[in-house]
Amino acid sequence: xxxxxxxxxxxxxxxxxxxxxxxxxxxxxxxxxxxxxxxxxxxxxxxxxxxxxxxxxxxxxxxxxxxxxxxxxxxxxxxxxxxxxxxxxxxxxxxxxxxxxxxxxxxxxxxxxxxxxxxxxxxxxxxxxxxxxxxxxxxxxxxxxxxxxxxxxxxxxxxxxxxxxxxxxxxxxxxxxxxxxxxxxxxxxxxxxxxxxxxxxxxxxxxxxxxxxxxxxxxxxxxxxxxxxxxxxxxxxxxxxxxxxxxxxxxxxxxxxxxxxxxxxxxxxxxxxxxxxxxxxxxxxxxxxxxxxxxxxxxxxxxxxxxxxxxxxxxxxxxxxxxxxxxxxxxxxxxx
Amino acid sequence: xxxxxxxxxxxxxxxxxxxxxxxxxxxxxxxxxxxxxxxxxxxxxxxxxxxxxxxxxxxxxxxxxxxxxxxxxxxxxxxxxxxxxxxxxxxxxxxxxxxxxxxxxxxxxxxxxxxxxxxxxxxxxxxxxxxxxxxxxxxxxxxxxxxxxxxxxxxxxxxxxxxxxxxxxxxxxxxxxxxxxxxxxxxxxxxxxxxxxxxxxxxxxxxxxxxxxxxxxxxxxxxxxxxxxxxxxxxxxxxxxxxxxxxxxxxxxxxxxxxxxxxxxxxxxxxxxxxxxxxxxxxxxxxxxxxxxxxxxxxxxxxxxxxxxxxxxxxxxxxxxxxxxxxxxxx
Ligand code: SF4
Ligand code: SF4
Ligand code: SF4
Ligand code: SF4
Numbered sequence: 325x326x327x328x329x330x331x332x333x334x335x336x337x338x339x340x341x342x343x344x345x346x347x348x349x350x351x352x353x354x355x356x357x358x359x360x361x362x363x364x365x366x367x368x369x370x371x372x373x374x375x376x377x378x379x380x381x382x383x384x385x386x387x388x389x390x391x392x393x394x395x396x397x398x399x400x401x402x403x404x405x406x407x408x409x410x411x412x413x414x415x416x417x418x419x420x421x422x423x424x425x426x427x428x429x430x431x432x433x434x435x436x437x438x439x440x441x442x443x444x445x446x447x448x449x450x451x452x453x454x455x456x457x458x459x460x461x462x463x464x465x466x467x468x469x470x471x472x473x474x475x476x477x478x479x480x481x482x483x484x485x486x487x488x489x490x491x492x493x494x495x496x497x498x499x500x501x502x503x504x505x506x507x508x509x510x511x512x513x514x515x516x517x518x519x520x521x522x523x524x525x526x527x528x529x530x531x532x533x534x535x536x537x538x539x540x541x542x543x544x545x546x547x548x549x550x551x552x553x554x555x556x557x558x559x560x561x562x563x564x565x566x567x568x569x570x571x572x573x574x575x576x577x578x579x580x581x582x583x584x585x586x587x588x589x590x591x592x593x594x595x596x597x598x599x600x601x602x603x604x605x606x607x608x609x610x611x612x613x614x615x616x617x618x619x620x621x622x623x624x625x626x627x628x629x630x631x632x633x634x635x636x637x638x639x640x641x642x643x644x645x646x647x648x649x650x651x652x653x654x655x656x657x658x659x660x
Numbered sequence: 661x662x663x664x665x666x667x668x669x670x671x672x673x674x675x676x677x678x679x680x681x682x683x684x685x686x687x688x689x690x691x692x693x694x695x696x697x698x699x700x701x702x703x704x705x706x707x708x709x710x711x712x713x714x715x716x717x718x719x720x721x722x723x724x725x726x727x728x729x730x731x732x733x734x735x736x737x738x739x740x741x742x743x744x745x746x747x748x749x750x751x752x753x754x755x756x757x758x759x760x761x762x763x764x765x766x767x768x769x770x771x772x773x774x775x776x777x778x779x780x781x782x783x784x785x786x787x788x789x790x791x792x793x794x795x796x797x798x799x800x801x802x803x804x805x806x807x808x809x810x811x812x813x814x815x816x817x818x819x820x821x822x823x824x825x826x827x828x829x830x831x832x833x834x835x836x837x838x839x840x841x842x843x844x845x846x847x848x849x850x851x852x853x854x855x856x857x858x859x860x861x862x863x864x865x866x867x868x869x870x871x872x873x874x875x876x877x878x879x880x881x882x883x884x885x886x887x888x889x890x891x892x893x894x895x896x897x898x899x900x901x902x903x904x905x906x907x908x909x910x911x912x913x914x915x916x917x918x919x920x921x922x923x924x925x926x927x928x929x930x931x932x933x934x935x936x937x938x939x940x941x942x943x944x945x946x947x948x949x950x951x952x953x954x955x956x957x958x959x960x961x962x963x964x965x966x967x968x969x970x971x972x973x974x975x976x977x978x979x980x981x982x983x984x985x986x987x988x989x990x991x
Pocket of ligand 3: 880881882883884885886887888942943944945946947949
């Protein structure tokens with residue numbers, strides 16, 4: 325396969341950055357996340373990031389339109405959802421799988437979200453095979469292959485002292501040929517390093533079917549007792565996609581409509597006009613999180629809404645592990 | 661993890677806290693079996709050796725799930741807020757730092773003191789799981805910064821105790837009880853004088869540097885509210901950040917709006933922050949939240965005299981009381 329030596333990584337990134345906004349896993353103010361490549365950027369390919377790459381396609385805060393309304397004179401100026409060509413470099417299989425989940429939500433079933441669609445269309449996705457799963461990783465259990473992902477535009481493989489690269493789509497081919505033109509690629513007959521052992525073990529087989537009988541199970545009470553209902557798990561997750569539309573007002577008459585991340589963990593999330601809340605307590609909110617990921621999403625889209633990236637496990641303040649939830653659901657007795 | 665796997669992880673630990681864990685289970689069993697409490701917050705062994713997360717149990721036979729070691733870092737007191745409208749009596753285990761959270765919640769009229777059974781535990785100092793290098797093997801870990809800076813290693817109040825810990829409101833009292841030697845050996849409290857070091861370092865920056873420093877931090881905040889939700893001082897029934905209807909605040913996670921969040925939260929816990937350090941520990945974005953809290957603690961000490969929040973229940977917080985000789989610098 326075609327490959328470039330690891331010490332040419334900077335040259336590769338410099339070349340790609342000339343073609344598009346290049347997002348790389350990096351350390352930004354002490355936190356690992358995907359960030360646009362540029363001078364002084366501390367690139368970090370060795371471990372999965374704290375923040376998932378979803379923010380490149382689905383930003384935490386996004387302007388939708390500007391408006392002004394004086395009496396009956398209303399005006400609005402839409403915001404162009406395009407951000408120009410982007411390359412997302414070094415995504416893990418779990419992240420690629422997360423993007424497939426976002427695709428399902430934002431691009432299928434009758435409504436297309438322009439803000440997501442445009443960015444997705446403009447993006448080239450370059451995945452990187454995993455050699456050393458992190459302590460919180462369990463993608464294998466969610467049906468994701470850590471070594472490579474078939475849906476990416478180009479796949480990187482760790483060959484030891486070099487990265488192998490294989491194009492999978494036309495976008496991927498364009499990217500590979502750009503590297504070739506820059507004289508950065510050569511042929512390598514080395515095999516990709518194998519993926520090491522996973523520490524965190526869980527078996528999610530049959531979880532969706534089991535959960536279909538567990539809406540009223542006391543397990544949700546138990547889980548919710550330690551949950552803080554913070555949104556850390558959802559905001560760092562590559563698949564959580566909820567948002568809320570609100571205003572950033574300049575004054576009483578004009579302002580900006582914004583689309584911001586939201587999460588079912590928050591008490592106001594399901595609050596209705598009139599004050600009724602169908603998810604009044606932590607129990608209903610915790611249940612929603614896991615039911616959505618493991619039952620409703622698979623029912624609707626045929627895939628789990630958890631990719632086993634382990635981010636929520638690493639950062640949950642009370643260690644409410646989704647693997648533990650899966651295990652306890654498996655072991656739970658169902659009456660009748 | 662199944663209970664079986666959990667037991668395995670726990671059994672592999674095999675160290676000084678076995679005794680305490682046993683005492684913990686015995687007492688929990690007694691309290692639940694006698695019906696003295698309806699439920700109990702404690703810690704249990706998690707899926708890996710460096711995890712000892714919170715657990716809530718309601719039956720005596722669940723007492724065997726309890727576990728205590730140097731990873732029982734969570735302050736459990738904030739979880740009691742779910743019971744603020746309940747008449748149920750609930751028990752909770754507290755380390756020294758955590759115990760101040762109880763005082764806080766009672767002073768803020770969030771909990772009725774008589775509805776809580778506070779069980780004081782001796783604290784060996786908590787290990788920093790961020791320093792784990794090999795997650796497959798147990799290893800000696802450095803203490804969390806908050807434990808090095810700890811000034812209240814012993815519970816400031818308790819209805820019951822285990823491990824022969826002494827209850828005291830004396831600041832900087834030596835760690836007591838079953839883990840006292842371990843705590844001293846590991847350096848609990850050895851850096852208490854450095855509590856304000858970070859504040860001083862930030863204050864030495866030029867205004868531009870300081871602005872850049874906080875902007876970088878504010879840019880990171882994702883408004884997940886983990887800091888707020890774990891905090892025993894953040895106990896308002898309705899938080900202004902939960903509603904943008906009043907237009908004080910909006911949901912945009914921009915540096916300015918995030919700064920507004922961070923500063924507002926710091927001001928709202930001023931004079932009430934019990935320095936448990938939980939906000940900073942749980943922040944997924946590693947924002948130095950304690951620097952802001954400590955800045956305000958330092959200012960309060962200077963303006964109103966030395967004050968440690970959440971230590972003496974009958975003492976009014978400086979910002980919660982009025983005195984004729986209060987400073988009025990900005991009036
Ligand atoms: S639920 Fe957790 S482990 Fe699953 S994809 Fe989201 S962050 Fe990753
Ligand atoms: S789990 Fe909650 S926040 Fe995440 S996508 Fe589902 S409803 Fe939204
Ligand atoms: S925990 Fe950190 S990231 Fe989350 S809201 Fe608080 S300061 Fe922001
Ligand atoms: S502000 Fe932080 S340190 Fe202070 S009481 Fe709240 S969680 Fe604890």
